[in-house]
Amino acid sequence: MNTRTKLIAAAVLTSLLAACATTQGGYYGSQPSQEPQPQGEQAGMSKTKKGALIGAAVGAVAGLLSGDDATERRQRALVGAGVGGLTGGAIGNYQDRQERALRERMAGTGVGVVRNGDNITLNMPGSITFAFNDASLQSQFYPVLDDVARTLTEYNQTVVEVAGHTDSVGGDAYNQELSVRRANSVAAYLQSHGVMQQRLITVGAGESRPVASNDSEAGRAQNRRVEITLVPVRS
Numbered sequence: 001m002n003t004r005t006k007l008i009a010a011a012v013l014t015s016l017l018a019a020c021a022t023t024q025g026g027y028y029g030s031q032p033s034q035e036p037q038p039q040g041e042q043a044g045m046s047k048t049k050k051g052a053l054i055g056a057a058v059g060a061v062a063g064l065l066s067g068d069d070a071t072e073r074r075q076r077a078l079v080g081a082g083v084g085g086l087t088g089g090a091i092g093n094y095q096d097r098q099e100r101a102l103r104e105r106m107a108g109t110g111v112g113v114v115r116n117g118d119n120i121t122l123n124m125p126g127s128i129t130f131a132f133n134d135a136s137l138q139s140q141f142y143p144v145l146d147d148v149a150r151t152l153t154e155y156n157q158t159v160v161e162v163a164g165h166t167d168s169v170g171g172d173a174y175n176q177e178l179s180v181r182r183a184n185s186v187a188a189y190l191q192s193h194g195v196m197q198q199r200l201i202t203v204g205a206g207e208s209r210p211v212a213s214n215d216s217e218a219g220r221a222q223n224r225r226v227e228i229t230l231v232p233v234r235s
Contacts, residue, residue, distance in 0.1 A: 064119075064229055065163045065203045091118050091232045098155040098230065105147040119231050122148065124186070126224030133170075135181035137189060145186070148228065149193035158230040161201045162187045165227065167220035168207045180204030186226050 099120050103113050112123035126132075129141050137145070152160060164179030164186075183202040191197050212219035 064161055064231065065205055065209070091234065094155065094157060095120060095230075095232060098151065098158070101151050101154070102148075105151060106144070109144045109147075111144060111148075119229055121230075122228040124226045124228070125221065126182075126226070127221055129186070129226055130182060130224075133178070135178060135185050137185050142189075145189050146193060149190050149195055152190065152199075152230070153194045155230075156196070156199070157233045158199065159201065159233060160187075160190070160195065160199045161203065161227075161229040161231065162190070163202075163227045163229070164204045165209055165223060165225050166207050167223040168210070168214040169220065172206060176204055176206035178204075179206045182226055186228070 095115075095118050099113065099115055102120065102122065106113055106122065110125060110128045114121045114123060124144075128144075129137060131138060152158070162183045164181070164183035166175040166179050168175070170178075180202070181204075183204055187200045187202045191200060207214070207223070210219075210223045211225075212222040214220050214223060
């Protein structure tokens with residue numbers, strides 16, 4: 001992450017934490033969001049709402065969970081292993097073609113395809129990938145992952161980050177471990193279907209990066225997900 005981006009991230013987080021501490025009655029010690037709010041919490045902000053704000057801010061600024069350094073190391077290793085790197089306008093053109101292929105193959109599957117600059121992210125909701133509280137892939141999802149693996153082998157000039165996420169139900173440590181196991185399950189399936197192990201980075205975010213409020217089942221369902229982010233290998 002470059003210096004400018006780090007400064008932006010720090011400023012965003014500082015503002016959010018200051019808002020929580022000064023206008024919402026403190027950052028720590030709120031009651032679980034699933035319970036009715038007591039009168040004494042009217043001046044406070046729930047854990048999940050704070051998580052949604054902070055997670056969204058960090059995600060918008062920081063990008064990949066594994067960080068730029070880890071991705072750059074993997075890129076260098078792939079170039080050293082003979083995977084050609086991309087330069088200049090070839091990067092955007094390459095990702096344009098890969099994005100188009102993924103959108104065609106993911107249509108109607110429930111998997112979202114999001115483009116952010118030169119990176120492409122596949123958002124795989126837990127409702128179609130895993131049973132509740134389980135890290136074993138559901139068999140009905142195999143054909144979708146087969147198409148993902150086929151696309152990744154056709155477009156092999158990318159680093160592939162597989163990131164697991166959970167909702168806020170359960171303890172922090174358990175959710176972190178579950179998110180890692182889910183990321184590993186997806187990565188192992190992709191590797192068994194032809195994706196080079198050297199391209200894969202797995203990471204778990206637990207409940208720390210919500211994309212919706214954990215105060216409702218619909219929001220928690222959105223937060224239970226695996227994201228696959230494709231980063232072009234640069235020469």
